[in-house]
Amino acid sequence: MTLEAKLAEGLREMDITLSSDIQEKLLSYLGLLLKWNKVYNLTAIREPEKMVSHHLLDSLSVIPYINGKRLLDVGSGAGLPGIPLAIVMPELEVVVLDSNHKKTTFAQQASIELGLGNVSVVCERVENWHSTKKFDMVISRAFSDMGEFYKLTQHLVDANGVFLAMKGLYPFEEMAQLPPEAKVLDTFPLSVPGLDAQRHLVVIKAN
Ligand SMILES: C[S@@+](CC[C@H](N)C(=O)[O-])C[C@H]1O[C@@H](n2cnc3c(N)ncnc32)[C@H](O)[C@@H]1O
Numbered sequence: 001m002t003l004e005a006k007l008a009e010g011l012r013e014m015d016i017t018l019s020s021d022i023q024e025k026l027l028s029y030l031g032l033l034l035k036w037n038k039v040y041n042l043t044a045i046r047e048p049e050k051m052v053s054h055h056l057l058d059s060l061s062v063i064p065y066i067n068g069k070r071l072l073d074v075g076s077g078a079g080l081p082g083i084p085l086a087i088v089m090p091e092l093e094v095v096v097l098d099s100n101h102k103k104t105t106f107a108q109q110a111s112i113e114l115g116l117g118n119v120s121v122v123c124e125r126v127e128n129w130h131s132t133k134k135f136d137m138v139i140s141r142a143f144s145d146m147g148e149f150y151k152l153t154q155h156l157v158d159a160n161g162v163f164l165a166m167k168g169l170y171p172f173e174e175m176a177q178l179p180p181e182a183k184v185l186d187t188f189p190l191s192v193p194g195l196d197a198q199r200h201l202v203v204i205k206a207n
Helices: 003-013 020-040 048-060 082-088 101-113 146-156 172-176
Strands: 070-074 093-098 119-123 135-141 157-167 182-190 199-206
Touching: 003 020, 003 048, 020 048, 020 082, 020 101, 048 082, 070 082, 070 146, 082 093, 082 101, 082 119, 093 101, 101 119, 135 146, 146 157, 146 172, 146 182, 146 199, 157 182
Parallel strands: 070 093, 070 135, 093 119, 135 157
Antiparallel strands: 157 199, 182 199
């Protein structure tokens, strides 16, 4: 199956409708990731088909839970999930942040090549970075445990904003270890075509 067909089929299963231009842009991002990965080791996933499910579709699985204007993706690596979300939601302002220079150089180059006017890239440790405009949502995938995620990013979230933690198995232990002021608002199972593992999104708010 071609990558185009795999993406289209996955999107259909997830009930996500995207124009052919947007689907092409998602695959162009994947193309850049494949090309740069040969030299820069940006992701351990190297098979293009697996990148469609594990990177693109997994990132897009949180679309129903994105509410607000400004999203910060912390520990974004090569731009995941921030760049795919920015591609499909051009009205969303997305900041992708990572402390690894190689990875942010890629994210910056990809957003220039793809013409993503809604993406800014920051190379910093998140605990040292400050923004005058706070975020409606701070998201992370494969960044840290939820307590650490909350602790390191709380200075960046708007008073009404939320923390979105993308997790694998239902994170009972991590939830139990959250500080008392971090309230779990909701937990959603995520279903990702081609990804044969449990995925969950945990929505947290500061009390
Ligand atoms: C396992 S990678 C996940 C990358 C991406 N989110 C994904 O799902 O493919 C974790 C990333 O977090 C970054 N990171 C770790 N601690 C950080 C910190 N304190 N501030 C910013 N980035 C950090 C690392 O450089 C790394 O790129």
